[in-house]
Amino acid sequence: MKAKRQANFELLRIAAMLMIIALHYLNMGQIFLPYSVDASLRNHVAGLIESFCIVGVNCYVLISGYFMTESAWKPARVFSLAAQVLFYSLLVTAVMLGAGVVRVEELSYEWLRYLFPLESEHYWFASHYLVLYLLSPVLAAGVEKLSQKTLRSVIAFLLLFFSVAKTVIPVGLVMDHNGYDYGWFLCLFLTGAYLRRYGTEKPGEGKKGALFYVFMCLFGWAIAAVCGVAERRTGALTYYGNAPYTYNYFTVFLASVGLFCLFRNLRLGEGRTADWIRRLAPYTFGVYLLHAHSLIFRNWTEFFGMGKVQGTWLFIPHMIVCVAVVYVLGTAVDYLRAGLFARIEACAGRALTKKRKSGQADDDQSV
Numbered sequence: 469m470k471a472k473r474q475a476n477f478e479l480l481r482i483a484a485m486l487m488i489i490a491l492h493y494l495n496m497g498q499i500f501l502p503y504s505v506d507a508s509l510r511n512h513v514a515g516l517i518e519s520f521c522i523v524g525v526n527c528y529v530l531i532s533g534y535f536m537t538e539s540a541w542k543p544a545r546v547f548s549l550a551a552q553v554l555f556y557s558l559l560v561t562a563v564m565l566g567a568g569v570v571r572v573e574e575l576s577y578e579w580l581r582y583l584f585p586l587e588s589e590h591y592w593f594a595s596h597y598l599v600l601y602l603l604s605p606v607l608a609a610g611v612e613k614l615s616q617k618t619l620r621s622v623i624a625f626l627l628l629f630f631s632v633a634k635t636v637i638p639v640g641l642v643m644d645h646n647g648y649d650y651g652w653f654l655c656l657f658l659t660g661a662y663l664r665r666y667g668t669e670k671p672g673e674g675k676k677g678a679l680f681y682v683f684m685c686l687f688g689w690a691i692a693a694v695c696g697v698a699e700r701r702t703g704a705l706t707y708y709g710n711a712p713y714t715y716n717y718f719t720v721f722l723a724s725v726g727l728f729c730l731f732r733n734l735r736l737g738e739g740r741t742a743d744w745i746r747r748l749a750p751y752t753f754g755v756y757l758l759h760a761h762s763l764i765f766r767n768w769t770e771f772f773g774m775g776k777v778q779g780t781w782l783f784i785p786h787m788i789v790c791v792a793v794v795y796v797l798g799t800a801v802d803y804l805r806a807g808l809f810a811r812i813e814a815c816a817g818r819a820l821t822k823k824r825k826s827g828q829a830d831d832d833q834s835v
Contacts, residue, residue, distance in 0.1 A: 475742035477531055478749035480731035485752040487524030489759065489791045494518055496765055497774035499783045503696020503709055510781055512693055517787075518713055519689035519723075523681070525593065525715055526724035529653050532600065533660025534732075537612075541605040548809075549601065550586060553594045555805060556757035557585035564763045581762070591760060596650040600657060607654075611661045619662055626655045627721070635718040638707050647715025655716075659725065669733055677729030684723035688712040691719070754802025759794050 494500040500514035561582045564570050581588040589595045611619060630652050634644040645652070689712070696709035711717050736742050758764075769775060772790050777783040 473746050473749070475736045475738075475745045476731050476734040477534070478745045479734070479736065480527055480728070481531060481749045481752050482745065483731075484524040484527040485755055486791055486795060487521035488756065489794050490521045490787060491518065491524065492759065492765075492768070493772075493774075493787050493790055494521075496768040497772065497783075498769070498778060499774065499787070503693055504699040504706070507697050507700055510779070510783075514783065515692060515713075516686075516689050519685045519692070522688075522713055522715065522720050523685075523724040523727055525647070526656055526721065527728055528593075529597075529600070529656035530660040530663070530724060530728045532597075532604075533607075533657035534664045534728075535660075536601075536604045536657070537608040537661040537664060541608070546598070546601065549594070549598055551809070552754070552805070553585050553591060553757060555809075556754070556761065557582045557590055560758065560761040560763060569767060570763055578762075590762060591757060592648055593756065593760075596648075596653055599650045600653045603650075603654075604657070607657060607661070611658070611665065616666055619658070619665075623655065623658050623662060626658070627718075630655050631716045631718045631721050634711065634714075634716060638705075640707065644716070647720075652716045655721075656724075660728070663725075663728070663732070667729070667732070674730050674733030677726045677731075677733065680726030681723050681730060682726075684719045684726060688717065688719035688723065748799060751799045751802040751806070754805060755795055755798030758798040758801055 494514055494517065500518050501511055503511065503515065561575075565572060575582075581590045585591055586595050586598055614622070630644075630647075634641055634646075692709055692712040695705040698705045699709050712719060714720065736745070764771070772786075774783075774786070777786045
């Protein structure tokens with residue numbers, strides 16, 4: 469009997485996707501600007517929202533590390549992931565061309581990005597996540613073999629290299645990709661695996677996680693705000709005005725772990741709510757693939773009329789509506805995509821079974 473997905477982690481998956489959409493809204497719509505450019509209260513509030521949402525991607529990878537080290541690795545999952553990415557890459561391109569939003573001659577060599585979305589990092593997250601999944605059985609074996617002390621030391625040194633160094637050194641580092649790489653995903657994956665094996669679920673741990681998440685988000689926002697205003701006045705501290713809004717900044721990492729622990733210790737009773745959460749969560753990756761297509765990104769402001777709310781407090785209700793629309797639309801499209809893939813898989817399975825029976829009958833007749 470197939471075990472039910474844990475509703476608390478599925479809820480975190482949904483929350484993380486809503487955060488990611490909000491991040492894209494704030495940045496692609498130029499709602500949130502560097503504090504050195506705009507030091508208004510409105511922009512500080514937008515930056516505060518950014519600080520609380522920047523953890524979304526990290527939480528996704530923490531969930532993967534938490535579960536993948538205890539689950540069977542499936543080659544079919546690699547093909548399924550690649551097919552899903554290619555489906556959206558080509559579908560959105562075809563729809564945008566058919567609607568006249570872009571013209572064929574405008575695409576030029578971009579066609580290569582849409583035909584080979586994983587290799588070209590059209591969807592950066594999907595590309596690096598696939599590499600992580602390919603490595604996951606090796607990582608799982610390592611986690612199983614290592615002692616707690618050794619695993620903790622490995623994670624500490626990786627964090628020192630990928631996170632702590634970029635947090636304290638006030639210049640951009642050549643090896644620092646701001647968390648947009650599978651090196652950072654490796655840190656998160658092992659952290660999730662460590663929490664699975666050695667984390668605690670004592671009463672009150674969820675509340676501690678929530679407080680830790682809020683404190684670290686506020687701390688990161690304060691660093692960025694103070695340094696951004698200082699840059700505006702003196703021209704200094706440019707790096708620290710932007711770094712707290714990167715995935716591998718140490719306060720962002722700690723906030724991600726805090727939020728993860730909050731949901732890890734969250735107890736949702738069985739019922740309709742938990743069932744609906746389980747039904748919706750599997751489509752979150754499709755929501756990402758739909759709205760993060762580069763042809764949609766470049767027209768984001770026009771599609772959602774963000775020009776009308778830029779520089780005004782109306783961005784808050786407008787953001788809530790836009791995030792909800794993107795999530796609902798993306799979920800509906802991926803629901804249809806999943807149904808289509810299921811039919812194709814079923815047809816292929818029946819055809820294969822029929823071929824095997826036919827071959828067996830020929831063998832029997834030849835005896």
